[in-house]
Amino acid sequence: xxxxxxxxxxxxxxxxxxxxxxxxxxxxxxxxxxxxxxxxxxxxxxxxxxxxxxxxxxxxxxxxxxxxxxxxxxxxxxxxxxxxxxxxxxxxxxxxxxxxxxxxxxxxxxxxxxxxxxxxxxxxxxxxxxxxxxxxxxxxxxxxxxxxxxxxxxxxxxxxxxxxxxxxxxxxxxxxxxxxxxxxxxxxxxxxxxxxxxxxxxxxxxxxxxxxxxxxxxxxxxxxxxxxxxxxxxxxxxxxxxxxxxxxxxxxxxxxxxxxxxxxxxxxxxxxxxxxxxxxxxxxxxxxxxxxxxxxxxxxxxxxxxxxxxxxxxxxxxxxxxxxxxxx
Amino acid sequence: xxxxxxxxxxxxxxxxxxxxxxxxxxxxxxxxxxxxxxxxxxxxxxxxxxxxxxxxxxxxxxxxxxxxxxxxxxxxxxxxxxxxxxxxxxxxxxxxxxxxxxxxxxxxxxxxxxxxxxxxxxxxxxxxxxxxxxxxxxxxxxxxxxxxxxxxxxxxxxxxxxxxxxxxxxxxxxxxxxxxxxxxxxxxxxxxxxxxxxxxxxxxxxxxxxxxxxxxxxxxxxxxxxxxxxxxxxxxxxxxxxxxxxxxxxxxxxxxxxxxxxxxxxxxxxxxxxxxxxxxxxxxxxxxxxxxxxxxxxxxxxxxxxxxxxxxxxxxxxxxxxxxxxxx
Numbered sequence: 001x002x003x004x005x006x007x008x009x010x011x012x013x014x015x016x017x018x019x020x021x022x023x024x025x026x027x028x029x030x031x032x033x034x035x036x037x038x039x040x041x042x043x044x045x046x047x048x049x050x051x052x053x054x055x056x057x058x059x060x061x062x063x064x065x066x067x068x069x070x071x072x073x074x075x076x077x078x079x080x081x082x083x084x085x086x087x088x089x090x091x092x093x094x095x096x097x098x099x100x101x102x103x104x105x106x107x108x109x110x111x112x113x114x115x116x117x118x119x120x121x122x123x124x125x126x127x128x129x130x131x132x133x134x135x136x137x138x139x140x141x142x143x144x145x146x147x148x149x150x151x152x153x154x155x156x157x158x159x160x161x162x163x164x165x166x167x168x169x170x171x172x173x174x175x176x177x178x179x180x181x182x183x184x185x186x187x188x189x190x191x192x193x194x195x196x197x198x199x200x201x202x203x204x205x206x207x208x209x210x211x212x213x214x215x216x217x218x219x220x221x222x223x224x225x226x227x228x229x230x231x232x233x234x235x236x237x238x239x240x241x242x243x244x245x246x247x248x249x250x251x252x253x254x255x256x257x258x259x260x261x262x263x264x265x266x267x268x269x270x271x272x273x274x275x276x277x278x279x280x281x282x283x284x285x286x287x288x289x290x291x292x293x294x295x296x297x298x299x300x301x302x303x304x305x306x307x308x309x310x311x312x313x314x315x316x317x318x319x320x321x322x323x324x325x326x327x328x
Numbered sequence: 329x330x331x332x333x334x335x336x337x338x339x340x341x342x343x344x345x346x347x348x349x350x351x352x353x354x355x356x357x358x359x360x361x362x363x364x365x366x367x368x369x370x371x372x373x374x375x376x377x378x379x380x381x382x383x384x385x386x387x388x389x390x391x392x393x394x395x396x397x398x399x400x401x402x403x404x405x406x407x408x409x410x411x412x413x414x415x416x417x418x419x420x421x422x423x424x425x426x427x428x429x430x431x432x433x434x435x436x437x438x439x440x441x442x443x444x445x446x447x448x449x450x451x452x453x454x455x456x457x458x459x460x461x462x463x464x465x466x467x468x469x470x471x472x473x474x475x476x477x478x479x480x481x482x483x484x485x486x487x488x489x490x491x492x493x494x495x496x497x498x499x500x501x502x503x504x505x506x507x508x509x510x511x512x513x514x515x516x517x518x519x520x521x522x523x524x525x526x527x528x529x530x531x532x533x534x535x536x537x538x539x540x541x542x543x544x545x546x547x548x549x550x551x552x553x554x555x556x557x558x559x560x561x562x563x564x565x566x567x568x569x570x571x572x573x574x575x576x577x578x579x580x581x582x583x584x585x586x587x588x589x590x591x592x593x594x595x596x597x598x599x600x601x602x603x604x605x606x607x608x609x610x611x612x613x614x615x616x617x618x619x620x621x622x623x624x625x626x627x628x629x630x631x632x633x634x635x636x637x638x639x640x641x642x643x644x645x646x647x648x649x650x651x652x653x654x655x656x
Contacts, residue, residue, distance in 0.1 A: 133571065143508055146508065146514075146515065146516035146517075147516050147517050178560060179556075179560075180471055180474065180555070180556055180559035180560060180563075186474075187474065187556070188474035188475045188554075188556040189474075189475050191556075211563055211567075212560060212563040212564040212566075212567045212568075213563060213566070213567035213570070215567075216564075216567045216568060216571050217567075217571070226516075227508070228507075228508055228515070228516040228519075228557070229556070229557055229560055231508035232506060232507075232508060232540060232557055232560060232561055232564075233560055233561075233564055235508075235539055235540040235541060236540040236544075236560075236561055236564035236565055236568070237564055237567075237568045238540075238541070239539075239540045239541035239543075239544045239545075239565075240540075240544060240564070240565045240568040240569055240572075241568055241572060242541070243461065243544050243545070244568075244569060244572050244573075244600070244604075245572075247600045247603065247604075248576075248593075248596070248597075248600065251593075251596035251597075251599050251600055252593050252596045254596065255595075257592050257595075258592060258593050258595060258596045260589075260592055261588075261589045261590070261591065261592025261593035261594075261596070262589070262592075262593055262596075263589065264585050264586060264588055264589025264590075264592065265576075265579075265580050265586050265589035265590055265593060266589075267583075267585075267586060268576070268579035268580045268582065268586045268589070268590075269576075269579075271579050272572070272575045272576065272579055275575065276572075276575075
C-alpha cells in the first residue's frame with residue numbers, strides 16, 4: 001500500500017507533516033510518499049534516521065495556502081502538492097491521500113480535477129470525528145454543502161454508516177439528525193423531510209433527532225446535518241472549549257495559591273485534554289470522492305499527522321471506496 | 329409600573345420564582361404581581377418578611393409544564409398562570425410579563441391568545457443574552473422560527489438593535505450574521521440573501537458574517553440566525569461548557585493531590601463561572617409580540633428571576649414596544 005502525504009499541508013508545514021510521516025513509517029510496512037518541495041522535505045527528513053523506512057519523495061513546485069480560494073486553485077495551482085498527490089491516487093500509483101491543508105481546496109481539487117465523485121453520489125461530505133464522553137462521533141457534513149436536499153443527507157448517513165462500521169469498527173452505528181429537539185415535530189423542513197427518508201431505510205439504524213447535548217454525551221455514533229449547520233456546530237464546540245481552557249489558564253495563574261492549585265490539577269487537566277483531543281484521531285474522511293482522502297486540522301502536530309495516516313491505512317484496508325460504490 | 333411574574337414557571341417552581349420576586353421587590357418601588365396557585369405562592373411568601381413590599385398575588389388554577397405541547401396549551405390551558413399573566417399585560421393591568429417556563433408555550437400564548445404580534449412584524453424572535461469574553465451578546469432567533477426568509481432575519485436584526493441600544497445601553501451595536509466563515513462568499517443561501525438586505529440598510533451597523541469563535545470572543549454585540557441554527561449554536565455552547573466543567577469536577581476529585589488542587593483553584597473557577605453565568609442576566613426578551621415578555625431558563629434560581637424582573641423593568645422604561653412599533 002502507498003499512502004501519499006501532503007508535506008505542505010499543515011499551518012507550520014513541512015515540519016509536522018514530515019515528522020508525522022516518519023512516525024507512521026516506523027509503525028507500518030506500507031510506503032509513505034511525501035509530496036511537496038523536495039528540498040524542504042529532505043531538510044526535514046535529515047533530522048531523523050530514515051534509512052530503513054519506506055519513504056519516497058515526489059516534488060511539487062506549488063504550495064496551496066490557507067488563503068487560496070478553491071476556484072483559483074483549480075485554475076492556477078495544478079502543480080501543487082495537493083493536486084499532484086491526489087492525481088497519484090487517481091492514476092493508481094497510490095491508495096490514499098492525507099492532508100492537513102486548506103479544506104476548500106482539497107474538496108475542489110478532489111471533485112473537479114482529480115478523483116471526482118463516486119458514481120451515483122450526489123454530493124461529497126466533509127466529516128469530523130470528534131470525541132464524546134464515551135467514545136467518538138462521526139459528523140457529516142461539516143462544510144462541503146451549505147444548502148442541502150434530503151437526498152444528500154440520506155447519502156451522508158449511508159456513507160458515514162459504512163465508514164463507522166468498516167473503519168471505526170462500530171457494529172451497528174446509531175445514526176441521528178442534529179436538531180433543535182428530540183421530538184419528531186422538531187427540526188426545520190430539511191430535517192423533517194430527511195426523517196421520512198431515514199425512517200423508511202431498511203439498512204440504517206436511525207434513532208431520530210439528537211440535540212447537541214446528547215451528541216456530545218455520546219448517545220449517537222453518527223450525527224448528520226447540512227454543511228452549514230454542521231460547521232456552526234463543530235466550531236461552537238471548539239470555540240467554547242478553547243475559551244474555557246483559556247479562562248482556566250488565566251485565572252489559575254492570577255495568585256500564588258491558585259497557581260499551586262493549577263499545578264496540582266495538571267494531571268487531571270491533561271486527562272481531560274487527552275479525552276477531548278481531536279489529534280488522537282488525527283483526521284477525518286472526505287466521503288463520496290472516488291479515492292481515500294483524509295483531512296486533518298491545520299493545527300495538526302506530528303502525532304495528528306501520524307494518526308491521520310493510520311486512518312487512511314484502515315480506510316484502504318476496509319475497502320471503503322468499493323463498499324460505498326457497491327452500496328449506493 | 330406593574331410587572332407580572334409567572335410563579336409556576338421554573339423547573340422547581342414556585343420556590344425560586346417567588347423568592348426572586350421578593351428580592352426584586354426589595355430593590356424596586358414597582359409592583360410585582362405573582363400569578364399562579366395562590367396557596368402555594370402564599371406558602372412561599374410566608375418564608376420572607378414582605379409586609380413593606382409591593383407584591384400582589386393573582387390566582388391561576390392551571391399550570392403549564394415543560395412537557396405541554398404549545399398547540400394543546402392554546403386549547404386546554406387558558407386558566408394557566410402564563411395565559412392569565414400575559415392577559416393582564418394585554419389588558420393594560422400590567423406592563424411586562426416574566427416567566428422561566430415552557431418557551432414554546434409562552435410563544436404560542438403570546439402570539440395566538442393574548443398579546444399578538446406588533447403590526448408589520450412578520451415573525452417573533454426568541455432571544456438569548458449570553459456572556460462573551462468582554463460583555464454580552466444578544467442572539468436572535470434561538471428557536472421560534474426553524475425556517476426563515478431573509479426579511480425575517482432583517483426584522484430580527486432591527487428589533488435586537490433597538491433592544492441593545494435602549495435596554496442594554498450599547499451605543500452603536502455591531503450586528504453580524506452567524507455563518508461558516510467571515511467572507512461574504514461563505515454562508516448558505518439565507519445568509520447570502522440577508523447580507524444584501526443588511527448591507528443596504530442605513531440604520532444598522534452591520535459588520536458582516538461572524539463565526540462562533542468571533543461571537544464567543546465578543547467581536548459582535550448582536551448575532552442573527554434562523555431559529556434552527558441559533559438553537560443549535562446556543563445549545564452547543566451550553567453543552568460543551570457543561571461537559572468540560574463536569575469533567576473538571578470528576579477528574580480533580582480522582583486523587584488527594586488533584587483534590588487539593590481543585591480546592592485551591594475554587595476561587596478561580598468561581599470567577600469563571602460568574603463570567604459565563606447566564607443567570608447574571610436572568611432572561612431575554614421575546615421580541616415582536618405586542619408587550620414586554622422576558623423569558624428565563626427553566627433552571628433559573630431566585631437571583632436569575634430577580635435579574636429577569638429587572639430586565640423587564642429596563643425594557644418598560646426604555647419604551648421598547650413603542651420604539652419597535654414606530655421603527656418597523
